[in-house]
Amino acid sequence: MLNESGYTPVGNKLLELAIKAYDVKGEVFPIWCECLGLELVAMIISGRNLSLGQYDQSLLSLTDSRNISLKLDLPSATVKKMIRLIEDQRQQDKDEPGLASCPDHIINYLTKEDINYNNHYRSITLETFQKDEKLKEFFQIVSTNKDRKGKTFISSMEARTYPIYMLHWHPAKPQFEWSEVKYIRHTQEAILAGQYFADLFVNQARLSSHRFPSRKEEKAALIYNNHPTYTGDIAPMLQCYFW
Secondary structure, three states: OOOOOOHHHHHHHHHHHHHHHHHHHOOOOOEEEEOHHHHHHHHHHOOOOHHHHHHOOOOOEEEEEEEEEEOOEOOOOOHHHHHHHHHHHHHOOOOOOOHHHOOHHHHHHHHHOOOEEEEEEEEOOHHHHHHOHHHHHHEEEEEEEEOOOOOEEEEEEEEOOOOEEEEOEOOOHHHHOOOOOOOOOOOHHHHHHHHHHHHHHHHHHHOOOOOOOOHHHHHHHOHHHOOOEEOOOOOOOOEEOOO
Protein backbone atom coordinates (compact mmCIF):
# COMPACT_ATOMS: atom_id res chain seq x y z
CA MET A 1 0.00 0.00 0.00
CA LEU A 2 1.35 3.42 -0.95
CA ASN A 3 0.66 4.88 2.47
CA GLU A 4 2.54 2.11 4.29
CA SER A 5 5.34 0.66 2.16
CA GLY A 6 8.81 1.85 1.19
CA TYR A 7 7.59 2.00 -2.41
CA THR A 8 6.40 5.58 -1.94
CA PRO A 9 9.59 7.29 -0.63
CA VAL A 10 11.76 5.37 -3.13
CA GLY A 11 9.48 6.26 -6.03
CA ASN A 12 9.36 9.87 -4.89
CA LYS A 13 13.15 10.06 -4.79
CA LEU A 14 13.58 8.50 -8.26
CA LEU A 15 11.10 10.94 -9.76
CA GLU A 16 12.88 13.84 -8.07
CA LEU A 17 16.24 12.70 -9.45
CA ALA A 18 14.84 12.20 -12.96
CA ILE A 19 13.31 15.67 -13.13
CA LYS A 20 16.43 17.29 -11.67
CA ALA A 21 18.71 15.47 -14.12
CA TYR A 22 16.68 16.71 -17.07
CA ASP A 23 16.25 20.26 -15.79
CA VAL A 24 19.87 20.82 -14.75
CA LYS A 25 21.86 18.88 -17.35
CA GLY A 26 19.36 17.85 -20.00
CA GLU A 27 20.11 14.29 -18.91
CA VAL A 28 17.72 11.55 -19.99
CA PHE A 29 16.48 9.62 -16.93
CA PRO A 30 13.44 7.67 -18.15
CA ILE A 31 10.76 6.66 -15.65
CA TRP A 32 8.23 3.90 -16.38
CA CYS A 33 5.13 4.19 -14.20
CA GLU A 34 2.84 1.18 -14.46
CA CYS A 35 -0.37 0.58 -12.49
CA LEU A 36 0.52 1.49 -8.89
CA GLY A 37 3.43 3.50 -10.30
CA LEU A 38 0.98 5.66 -12.25
CA GLU A 39 -1.06 6.22 -9.12
CA LEU A 40 2.01 7.19 -7.10
CA VAL A 41 3.50 9.61 -9.63
CA ALA A 42 0.12 11.22 -10.26
CA MET A 43 -0.19 11.77 -6.50
CA ILE A 44 3.27 13.33 -6.30
CA ILE A 45 2.87 15.63 -9.31
CA SER A 46 -0.58 16.79 -8.20
CA GLY A 47 0.74 17.54 -4.71
CA ARG A 48 -1.53 15.13 -2.87
CA ASN A 49 -1.15 13.89 0.70
CA LEU A 50 1.04 10.80 0.30
CA SER A 51 -0.01 9.51 3.71
CA LEU A 52 -3.41 8.69 2.20
CA GLY A 53 -1.82 6.48 -0.45
CA GLN A 54 -4.05 5.25 -3.26
CA TYR A 55 -7.07 5.80 -1.00
CA ASP A 56 -7.11 9.52 -1.80
CA GLN A 57 -10.56 9.70 -3.37
CA SER A 58 -10.03 13.26 -4.52
CA LEU A 59 -7.58 11.86 -7.11
CA LEU A 60 -8.43 8.18 -7.55
CA SER A 61 -12.03 7.12 -8.08
CA LEU A 62 -13.36 3.61 -7.67
CA THR A 63 -13.62 1.74 -10.97
CA ASP A 64 -14.60 -1.81 -11.91
CA SER A 65 -11.33 -2.50 -13.70
CA ARG A 66 -9.84 -5.52 -11.94
CA ASN A 67 -8.73 -8.50 -14.03
CA ILE A 68 -9.94 -7.25 -17.40
CA SER A 69 -8.30 -6.91 -20.82
CA LEU A 70 -9.46 -3.98 -22.93
CA LYS A 71 -8.93 -2.18 -26.22
CA LEU A 72 -7.32 1.23 -25.79
CA ASP A 73 -9.56 4.19 -26.56
CA LEU A 74 -7.50 6.91 -28.19
CA PRO A 75 -8.43 10.58 -27.86
CA SER A 76 -9.39 11.00 -31.53
CA ALA A 77 -9.14 9.43 -34.98
CA THR A 78 -6.06 11.58 -35.55
CA VAL A 79 -4.45 10.51 -32.29
CA LYS A 80 -0.93 10.09 -33.68
CA LYS A 81 -0.91 13.64 -34.98
CA MET A 82 -2.23 14.96 -31.68
CA ILE A 83 -0.02 13.09 -29.23
CA ARG A 84 3.06 13.67 -31.35
CA LEU A 85 2.82 17.27 -30.20
CA ILE A 86 4.48 15.94 -27.05
CA GLU A 87 7.23 14.32 -29.06
CA ASP A 88 7.74 17.42 -31.22
CA GLN A 89 8.21 19.57 -28.11
CA ARG A 90 10.75 17.16 -26.71
CA GLN A 91 12.66 16.73 -29.97
CA GLN A 92 13.41 20.43 -30.06
CA ASP A 93 16.18 19.54 -27.66
CA LYS A 94 16.93 15.84 -28.25
CA ASP A 95 15.71 12.89 -30.23
CA GLU A 96 13.60 11.00 -27.71
CA PRO A 97 10.72 8.93 -29.09
CA GLY A 98 7.78 8.65 -26.72
CA LEU A 99 4.54 6.73 -26.64
CA ALA A 100 3.57 8.83 -29.64
CA SER A 101 6.17 7.08 -31.79
CA CYS A 102 4.06 3.94 -31.73
CA PRO A 103 3.88 2.55 -35.32
CA ASP A 104 0.58 2.04 -37.06
CA HIS A 105 0.46 -1.74 -36.72
CA ILE A 106 1.05 -1.57 -32.95
CA ILE A 107 -1.66 1.08 -32.58
CA ASN A 108 -4.01 -1.22 -34.50
CA TYR A 109 -3.24 -4.09 -32.11
CA LEU A 110 -3.80 -1.90 -29.06
CA THR A 111 -7.05 -0.38 -30.27
CA LYS A 112 -8.69 -3.27 -32.11
CA GLU A 113 -7.78 -6.21 -29.83
CA ASP A 114 -8.65 -6.56 -26.14
CA ILE A 115 -5.04 -7.24 -25.18
CA ASN A 116 -4.36 -4.46 -22.65
CA TYR A 117 -4.57 -6.06 -19.21
CA ASN A 118 -5.91 -3.92 -16.35
CA ASN A 119 -5.91 -4.99 -12.71
CA HIS A 120 -6.71 -1.93 -10.59
CA TYR A 121 -9.78 -0.77 -8.74
CA ARG A 122 -9.02 2.94 -8.53
CA SER A 123 -8.41 5.24 -11.48
CA ILE A 124 -8.03 8.87 -12.54
CA THR A 125 -11.17 10.02 -14.33
CA LEU A 126 -11.22 12.63 -17.08
CA GLU A 127 -13.16 14.96 -14.80
CA THR A 128 -10.49 14.74 -12.10
CA PHE A 129 -7.70 15.30 -14.61
CA GLN A 130 -9.38 18.36 -16.15
CA LYS A 131 -9.87 19.96 -12.72
CA ASP A 132 -6.26 19.41 -11.63
CA GLU A 133 -4.06 22.16 -13.09
CA LYS A 134 -0.83 20.48 -12.00
CA LEU A 135 -1.68 17.22 -13.75
CA LYS A 136 -2.80 19.03 -16.92
CA GLU A 137 0.37 21.09 -17.01
CA PHE A 138 2.67 18.09 -16.50
CA PHE A 139 0.92 15.30 -18.46
CA GLN A 140 -0.80 14.71 -21.77
CA ILE A 141 -3.50 12.04 -21.96
CA VAL A 142 -2.59 9.33 -24.47
CA SER A 143 -5.46 6.85 -23.98
CA THR A 144 -8.59 6.20 -21.95
CA ASN A 145 -10.77 3.18 -21.25
CA LYS A 146 -14.19 2.34 -19.86
CA ASP A 147 -14.60 -0.06 -16.96
CA ARG A 148 -17.26 -2.78 -16.81
CA LYS A 149 -19.87 -0.23 -15.75
CA GLY A 150 -19.03 2.29 -18.45
CA LYS A 151 -17.03 4.71 -16.31
CA THR A 152 -14.21 6.33 -18.30
CA PHE A 153 -10.72 6.42 -16.79
CA ILE A 154 -7.29 7.45 -18.03
CA SER A 155 -5.26 4.41 -19.04
CA SER A 156 -2.12 6.06 -20.47
CA MET A 157 -0.39 9.40 -19.99
CA GLU A 158 2.95 10.87 -20.96
CA ALA A 159 4.84 13.80 -19.49
CA ARG A 160 4.91 16.81 -21.78
CA THR A 161 8.59 17.57 -21.16
CA TYR A 162 10.23 14.62 -19.43
CA PRO A 163 10.67 10.98 -20.53
CA ILE A 164 8.06 9.78 -18.03
CA TYR A 165 5.51 7.22 -19.20
CA MET A 166 2.34 6.34 -17.29
CA LEU A 167 0.30 3.19 -17.97
CA HIS A 168 -2.53 1.88 -15.82
CA TRP A 169 -2.35 -1.41 -17.73
CA HIS A 170 0.34 -4.07 -18.04
CA PRO A 171 1.94 -4.53 -21.48
CA ALA A 172 4.41 -7.19 -20.26
CA LYS A 173 1.93 -9.60 -18.71
CA PRO A 174 0.97 -11.33 -21.99
CA GLN A 175 4.61 -12.38 -22.36
CA PHE A 176 5.39 -13.40 -18.82
CA GLU A 177 2.26 -13.93 -16.72
CA TRP A 178 0.45 -17.22 -17.24
CA SER A 179 -1.95 -17.32 -14.32
CA GLU A 180 -5.11 -19.37 -14.86
CA VAL A 181 -7.18 -16.94 -12.78
CA LYS A 182 -6.23 -13.80 -14.71
CA TYR A 183 -7.84 -12.75 -17.98
CA ILE A 184 -4.58 -12.07 -19.81
CA ARG A 185 -4.52 -12.45 -23.58
CA HIS A 186 -1.46 -14.22 -24.98
CA THR A 187 -2.01 -13.57 -28.67
CA GLN A 188 0.76 -12.74 -31.10
CA GLU A 189 -0.53 -9.17 -31.24
CA ALA A 190 -0.34 -8.87 -27.45
CA ILE A 191 3.23 -10.19 -27.42
CA LEU A 192 4.39 -7.83 -30.17
CA ALA A 193 2.75 -4.83 -28.50
CA GLY A 194 4.35 -5.66 -25.17
CA GLN A 195 7.76 -6.04 -26.79
CA TYR A 196 7.38 -2.67 -28.47
CA PHE A 197 7.01 -0.93 -25.11
CA ALA A 198 9.96 -2.85 -23.68
CA ASP A 199 12.12 -1.73 -26.60
CA LEU A 200 10.87 1.84 -26.22
CA PHE A 201 11.97 2.05 -22.62
CA VAL A 202 15.31 0.31 -23.16
CA ASN A 203 16.09 2.66 -26.05
CA GLN A 204 15.30 5.61 -23.78
CA ALA A 205 17.64 4.22 -21.12
CA ARG A 206 20.41 3.96 -23.73
CA LEU A 207 20.29 7.74 -24.08
CA SER A 208 21.34 8.14 -20.46
CA SER A 209 24.98 8.71 -19.56
CA HIS A 210 24.45 7.32 -16.05
CA ARG A 211 27.00 4.63 -15.20
CA PHE A 212 28.15 2.73 -12.14
CA PRO A 213 31.38 4.13 -10.66
CA SER A 214 33.11 0.79 -11.24
CA ARG A 215 32.61 -2.57 -12.93
CA LYS A 216 32.71 -4.21 -9.50
CA GLU A 217 29.75 -2.16 -8.24
CA GLU A 218 27.86 -2.83 -11.46
CA LYS A 219 28.31 -6.59 -11.09
CA ALA A 220 27.16 -6.47 -7.47
CA ALA A 221 23.90 -4.79 -8.51
CA LEU A 222 22.96 -7.23 -11.27
CA ILE A 223 19.71 -9.16 -10.86
CA TYR A 224 21.61 -12.26 -11.98
CA ASN A 225 23.13 -12.43 -8.50
CA ASN A 226 19.68 -13.49 -7.27
CA HIS A 227 17.50 -16.45 -8.15
CA PRO A 228 13.77 -16.32 -8.83
CA THR A 229 11.49 -18.79 -7.05
CA TYR A 230 8.52 -20.43 -8.72
CA THR A 231 5.40 -19.24 -6.87
CA GLY A 232 2.65 -20.13 -9.34
CA ASP A 233 1.01 -22.55 -6.91
CA ILE A 234 0.73 -20.07 -4.05
CA ALA A 235 0.54 -16.60 -5.66
CA PRO A 236 -0.70 -14.89 -8.84
CA MET A 237 2.90 -14.19 -9.86
CA LEU A 238 4.65 -17.17 -11.42
CA GLN A 239 8.06 -16.09 -10.17
CA CYS A 240 9.18 -13.99 -7.22
CA TYR A 241 12.50 -12.79 -5.86
CA PHE A 242 13.07 -12.99 -2.13
CA TRP A 243 15.72 -11.03 -0.27
